[in-house]
Amino acid sequence: SKTKYGNNDVAGVVTGLAWTSVGGDILFIESSITQGKGKLTLTGNLGDVMKESAVIALEFLKAHSHWLDLQQDVFDNSNVHIHVPEGATPKDGPSAGITMLTALASSFTQRKVKKNIAMTGEITLRGEVLPVGGIKEKILAAKRAKIKEIILCEKNRQDIEEIEQEYLKGLTFHFVTEMKEVLDIALTQEKAKKN
Amino acid sequence: SKTKYGNNDVAGVVTGLAWTSVGGDILFIESSITQGKGKLTLTGNLGDVMKESAVIALEFLKAHSHWLDLQQDVFDNSNVHIHVPEGATPKDGPSAGITMLTALASSFTQRKVKKNIAMTGEITLRGEVLPVGGIKEKILAAKRAKIKEIILCEKNRQDIEEIEQEYLKGLTFHFVTEMKEVLDIALTQEKAKKN
């Protein structure tokens, strides 16, 4: 099981929340950057919509590289790989958007991701965060995995308010409307050690 | 819901009108331009016909770059990304043509789009705007989203005349036959701040 939460020592790995036919689950968005020519590789049995989220996340970072003090040419001179374990499970949908965005931002800056944080939300090319479904199931899964903080779209606040209070104990929520807020909350100033 | 209308602070984002099996809706055409080699990326779960609209819009702008005081080489040295939220919803058809054209023109010129305006219409390579379907449903959706001005093909004027007057209160219509008219109406002279 995935209940032992990874410690985020490695840059580029972020915890997302998934909603499947058998309930909520956490998943890891793993990203890795190597010297290259701007190729994007996507693995983990991803459907088309989920692949599009990765494209949007990467294009958005390119267009807003100044946010992260990145030079434009770092994108041209890098290959980017995003993987979502576990390979045997097909995955799809737009709700990993902010998780992918954060993973890529962490990989490019080598800034560590905050510990014990998870997130779910669709991204857009203009920088807005959109609400997603399955919030209750995702929150329960996050708790089981010892997550402490969760980032959601402001428009998902109502879904949280409909959950009984006892299930929310120990969880801090961040409701956001813009993708920049996600990065400000999730990325620490601490640099990862190259492993 | 999408009823809170975006304020168009960002260049490259334009409000379109969609007609789906569950009625009318507004949608955003988001475009973004980064340094590149002329690649066009399309995301948002788009069908083939809708993707073709984006190709036509971009090719038309290239061939008429003088309208917007753009140099030819800006197209060769840019990558263009068009995204249409929400990723989980499949979208198709030619009716987002003028919206895509306006979004790209705004992105390339960084001229802001007029506030509270929406549009729907097919585009052609020779610069004509063609009529589209679902006008009544689209108009109702536009009103719900606080849209004030709407651009339509002249040949859709009759569809508007068949709608009861009370539903049209507060809406200004622009009926056009040529794509150049769309750009003249929708693009302001104000430049967007880089965000």
Place this chain on the structure above:
Amino acid sequence: SKTKYGNNDVAGVVTGLAWTSVGGDILFIESSITQGKGKLTLTGNLGDVMKESAVIALEFLKAHSHWLDLQQDVFDNSNVHIHVPEGATPKDGPSAGITMLTALASSFTQRKVKKNIAMTGEITLRGEVLPVGGIKEKILAAKRAKIKEIILCEKNRQDIEEIEQEYLKGLTFHFVTEMKEVLDIALTQEKAKKN
């Protein structure tokens, strides 16, 4: 409806005749040329056979560029786009061959197409025009659209002779066997103004 016939002010647009399950119709073949590296882009919901017609037309012009006083390198340094409105309607078959050929020849030379002319016929790589089907329905559609002259394959002459005379009033027919004849008839010596 398409009954108001375009005035051919723009080079590269030619009126074709289509035969669909609901009768005859006119359609526009639109072409546009921009600075590029020889890429051919085809839009308008075209089937494979119709796309092949565009490839044949372009290759034929390349191989016979001297007919139009074109330099060989104009093809290498141009991107060609052919679009056939309306995007929502799937289209297929070889009968737009001569229309595509004429549209491309007009685009490359910027010579205007004769007003009020329409055409239908398959093309070959050796320069012959082949007959096509649905002639009666296409002729009726052309008349409704105020077409005055029609180019057909010589082998379609018999189909015209089988139509009652009253339907042909006001129409002039050109029966051809070679693709060069089509260009000689359809292209004027007048240059289009860049729009």
Place this chain on the structure above:
Amino acid sequence: SKTKYGNNDVAGVVTGLAWTSVGGDILFIESSITQGKGKLTLTGNLGDVMKESAVIALEFLKAHSHWLDLQQDVFDNSNVHIHVPEGATPKDGPSAGITMLTALASSFTQRKVKKNIAMTGEITLRGEVLPVGGIKEKILAAKRAKIKEIILCEKNRQDIEEIEQEYLKGLTFHFVTEMKEVLDIALTQEKAKKN
């Protein structure tokens, strides 16, 4: 109908024999060569096996360019287009192999093809001609089209011997085992005029 036989004034066009569900027919293999970088374009609604024949024919000519006094770099600096009218009819099978080979050899050398000749046979990469089916139907179609000479695989001789003598009157047969024989028979020493 195709019964009026083309006069082979143009290099690169060769008459083949086809066998379809409705009987035998002649078809034209048209080829054209333009300045380029070695691209092969295939049109005419061809199936995979027929496309493979074109690839084999071109590769074989490259490997045996000395037969035709061609320089190796003519292949690298040319684009080759093979088209088989009529576009609306799907075509497949390996039997146009020798016809494609002859058409390409004629295009590259600009040597005219012998008048009133037709052919059918599969090709191989080692230069052998293989027998094909539908010989009786193809011969009848050739006669109807006023063909005078026919090239066949030696192994199809028996199929000819089974045809009643009266159907063969006026036809000369060439039975071959090697692809070089086909070129020797079908290509004249006369150069085509550029048309």
Place this chain on the structure above:
Amino acid sequence: SKTKYGNNDVAGVVTGLAWTSVGGDILFIESSITQGKGKLTLTGNLGDVMKESAVIALEFLKAHSHWLDLQQDVFDNSNVHIHVPEGATPKDGPSAGITMLTALASSFTQRKVKKNIAMTGEITLRGEVLPVGGIKEKILAAKRAKIKEIILCEKNRQDIEEIEQEYLKGLTFHFVTEMKEVLDIALTQEKAKKN
């Protein structure tokens, strides 16, 4: 049959464990490196998920090339081929991940793989080894093939504990959590002779 175990004289070949509808089996992951430009070729009738494992393994090695004292440019200047006999059998799933990783590491370093070792486990981009299914069947197949040591994910320890002791006689197990441990166990310091 595959029961005679290969002697690992050749670098780049590693024994994996497969679980099919007819029970467990061993399989060989074969890899080969030639001078090139970074192309990855995958053969052996592999499904998409298994192909993704190879991509992940290669990208992970690129990002952690310092572990193996490899220069970055060795990846840019090599073509990598992974083959999994037997070609007639379709194969899929993520469980060959650590086997592929080890095969590639052996190929790039030319370090020999330990004799009589086999392994099964999914890999991730962040370096974790994930558990896989069919452990009992795989262990029985390994024994039949005279395997002596087996590498498994720590989370598969419980599956081993559920197997009766007599079936495990003569087998040594290595339970790992990180991909680096796999390489440390499986790769010897002995260099392969070029064969």
Place this chain on the structure above:
Amino acid sequence: SKTKYGNNDVAGVVTGLAWTSVGGDILFIESSITQGKGKLTLTGNLGDVMKESAVIALEFLKAHSHWLDLQQDVFDNSNVHIHVPEGATPKDGPSAGITMLTALASSFTQRKVKKNIAMTGEITLRGEVLPVGGIKEKILAAKRAKIKEIILCEKNRQDIEEIEQEYLKGLTFHFVTEMKEVLDIALTQEKAKKN
């Protein structure tokens, strides 16, 4: 029929043994090399597994070019074409592996293949020959085609021992375990004349 066996005057052509629904047959693997940039072209209506055999054979030769005294750059500067007549017959499976390997080795070295020899066996990337099915049917077909020597995998020896002695008269068998043995047996030291 294919019973008249080719005389192997041409380098690059090797006789294989096929097993189809209608019994055994011989087939020819034809290969051809032209000046190029390393492209591999496969024709002959081949299925995916058979195409993979060609890829493995070519990659294996690249990695073991020293066996044949070939320079590495001969592969980078050549295009390779493998064709398997007859185009109308779909073919698949891994059993042509050693035949393809031998054909390519003969093409690259221009060494002639031994006369009256045929072979069948799967290849691997590590140089092993694997057994294949349909041995009895293949042997009978080889006899009908006047084959004198046959190369098989050592693990197919048992299949031969099960065939009645009278069917084997006049046939010499070579049982091999490694791909190098195949080349040593099948390739003569005599160079082919360029044809």
